Amino acid sequence: MSKFKATQRVTASFAATAAALIGFQAQADDHAIDLTGKTVEWVIPFSETGGSAKWANFYAPLLSEALPGQPTVVVKFMPGAGSTKGANYFQGQEYKDGTLIFGSSGSTQFPYLLGDPRVKYEYSDWNVVLASGTGGVAYLTPELAASMDGMDATPLQGTDFIYGSQGATRLDLVPLLAWEMLGLNVEPVFGIKGRGDGRLMFERGEANIDYQTSSSYLKGVTPLVEAGTAVPMMSWGALDDDGNIVRDPTFPDMPTFKEICEATPSCETSGDQWEAWKSFFIAGFPAQKMVFLPAGAPEAAIATYSEAFEKVKARADFAEISANNLGKYPQMTGAKAKGALKSGTDVPQSAKDFVVNWLQERYGVSIK
Structure with a gap:
């Protein structure tokens, strides 16, 4: 093949590609809604x-x-x-x-x-x-965090915790159920309008345990950690391709709830309670x-x-x-x-049934 013909073919190929891209963009533009001035x-x-x-x-x-x-x-x-x-x-x-x-x-x-x-x-x-x-991080006051035995939460089981909560049927059920599985006595103060309000309770000393989603933790809690007024306890973790809970990529040096649970003798990572927690964690994060x-x-x-x-x-x-x-x-x-x-928006019925019963027994919340 002559250099001239090869050049023609390459040029034609580039032209065809460019025309296709222009055509695709024109088609996208034709179908796009215009929000100018709105x-x-x-x-x-x-x-x-x-x-x-x-x-x-x-x-x-x-x-x-x-x-x-x-x-x-x-x-x-x-x-x-x-x-x-x-x-x-x-x-x-x-x-x-x-x-x-x-x-x-x-x-x-x-x-x-x-x-x-x-x-x-x-x-x-x-x-x-x-x-x-996203992910989530639970954190404590420095004094309480220092009482943990490595990742074993057993030394915290005699502490009375206060937590600012939006409600037990909200995303807060993930931390509330996790803390109960660890044997912690966490008393929620229901009715706050956002997790940021829970953080403010912690900052004012009205709560001694809290959790935030990752974006709020990065912006609102990291400064507290740097100032020495808050210490991370655990993240909820993330899912790998096989559905296993692994460390959160945003907080790779932080243990997951699963790790803390495995290190705490009274907590189990199997059974109905664990499956319910994991199902709602997957649905929520x-x-x-x-x-x-x-x-x-x-x-x-x-x-x-x-x-x-x-x-x-x-x-x-x-x-x-x-x-x-x-x-x-x-x-x-x-x-x-x-x-x-x-x-x-799709959780196994067994997990729903467990949580509905738990909400009734633990908090007197009846869902009808």
Whole structure:
């Protein structure tokens, strides 16, 4: 083959590739919704002090840049009833022009899973465009942390703990059940509007044990650890590809609850209690936060938001800034986001039954 013909073929190949890319982009542009001059309202069903607030405030300006027309993205906080107030509000909204999105959390998923009568929302009506995994960290006062025997929590079993809680049917059931499995006497003060309020109780000395999701821990608790007023006890861990609990990639030097449980003679990592804890941990953390468009959203709107979040993830600085703000967790769109939604809203009936009975016996919470 002559050099001239080879050059022609390579040139033609590049031209075809370029034409295909241009055509694909034109097709995407044709189907994208235009948000020029508009304001997108991002409803968060918690207070402005918790992990969901930090997650949404991190993404909001990046999403604004990535959406067609670069609309203003405003985070609106709607706390109440452990997040069911905001979720019920969103359920009552229909798609109009792509200017309303909703951010859920595990504390929104758990009442749904448990059949809480206050839940008027249905996840299958909504359209997921982003799913964010996260982790969680439990921490203590320095004096209590020093009394532990390595990873063995037995020396803490005679302590009276106070914990600021949003409610036993919220994401807080993961730490509450874990602490009970370790034999700790933790008395929750129910009714706070966000995990950030629980952290403030700890800072004021009104609580001596607390937990935060990773984003809130990184921003709100790390300074306390550095100042010597808080000490991490354990993370909840993360899942490997085989579904095993391993160390959280954001906190690789921190033991997991599973490790602490294995080191504490009274705690067991098998049986109904462990399976219930693990099931709700999986439902609440690997797919802990999600972004939705309301019922009736057309494919064009779903694609526009999914592509915008993909564009955010493709930023050269995203790995660094997301690790600093959210931790090192998957940020999922498309089919992976739908898979995460399924894992976050699907728990074995045996685990549900165990938790419902435990809530009644331990806290007098009846779910009917």
